[in-house]
Amino acid sequence: MIKVLHPGLHTTFQDIGRFGVAQYAIPQSGVMDEYAAKLANLLLQNKANYPVLEISLFGPKLLFEKETELVCTGLKAKIQLNSVEVPINEVLAVKKGDVLHIQQVSEGNYVYLACNGGFISDVVFNSRSFYEGITPQEKVEKQDELAMSNSYQLARASTEKHAQLKFQKEQYKNDILEVFEGPEFHCLSQVQQDKLLNAKFHLSKNYNRMAFQIEEIFSNQLESIITSPVIPGTVQLTPDGKLIVLMKDAQITGGYPRVLQLGRKAISLLAQKRQNEAIQFQKLKI
Template sequence: MIKVLKAGFYSSIQDKGRFGFASRGIPFSGVMDAVSADLANAILNNSPDCAVLEICFGNCSFQFLTTTYISISGANFSPTINGTVVKMNQLLTINKNDILSFGKPKFGARTYVAVKEGFQTKKAFNSRSFFKHITDQTILKNGDLLPIPSFKTNKAKTNTVVKIKTNHFKDESLQATEGPEFYLLNHYQKKELLEKNFTISKDHNRMGFRLNESIENELPSILTSAVLPGTVQLTPSGKLIVLMRDCQVTGGYPRILQLKDNAISKLAQKSLSQKIKFLF
């Protein structure tokens, strides 16, 4: 077990998400930054489907009540074990009663803690990903106990560290393809969409990122149609909304772009007032 001593701002258990339930109105959910979560699991030779701990902006701590191995990938929130700074992107040994803490953010918005063989929280619709009304919890709370496999011995020792790809956190360009209603834009709107730098507004979360800048338009609403994580919607006010992992399954705003999977992961590491640029 792991005991949550300090839950932080928005910590949750996530895996690859739920697939095949959109017809019931159930979102995909899952890790926001799949690139970082996959790396954390790969370091432990876990299956990519293993559930991980997703942490936003640090300032949290966890006590391990059993011996295990972990790895930490994604944003750097100054991780420590029992007060000693530890490296990211490396296999780490955890002993019973060790305390893993995260402090001041150095870069990025979300980090991932993988444990050997994955977190064993309850599944709902084939996934352990937290989501309101689907799972018992939406976010972690102080005092929560998280089930994990235990290991009696620790023989694994390694100094190997996977190099952090800073481009994943610093690059402002997000690769996208044309959305189903892209054709409704005129030449000038398309030009503006692909040349303008956009900034992330205070209204951003696991459901979507609203951008500050506008693209003037008089596009009609569309019939309610399917949307996906990474769908970029254009509202009548001209604001853009980039849908993220917990987004709804249908929407009525024109879908002008669709982010590629890696671009969704890159956007997940951005926060308030950071700039992005769409790239074909």
């Protein structure tokens, strides 16, 4: 067990999300940065889709009631184990009674915490990803007891650690988001299409697990569409010119024109961008 001494700002369990429940309008959910979350599991030789704790900005303070191995992945964070600073992206051995405190995510938005063997939490529609109204909890709370699987061998990760597995931070320095055309891209004029694919945009202060909004106003004459399917990565353009990139907790339908669609890698990259950071869309061919 892990006892939550302090839950942090917004800490949730996430895995690869839900499949097969869009017919009930249940969002996909799942980790915002698939790359970082997957690496956390791989560093511990877990299966890539094991649930992880997704930690944003100010992280939790956790008391370990049994020994395990864990890793925090992400761009940069201030992490302490028993008040001693420890590195991100490296496997740590923890003993019974140890206290891990992820004080601050200092670069990017999300840090992922995985433990050897994985966590156990409520499975709802084949996923442990937290979502309000679907899972019993929407975020980790103070005094929660987080259960860990018993099915791991502590020696494994230390003896067979993959030397070649390393968090590739350079890829996050890129401001190019690879996109496909959205269903209503062709409704934009040639000039607007070029502008959308060549201009530099910046992230607004409005970003969360549902959507990241862009600061610049992109004037347009597109009409609303009849309510149609949207997925994580869909870029909607509102009549008043707001560009909204839908993320993992997005609703499953929307009524705004869908001008672009981010690829999966671009979603991971965008997930770690903060307010005022620049982004540029670059078209991929299907």
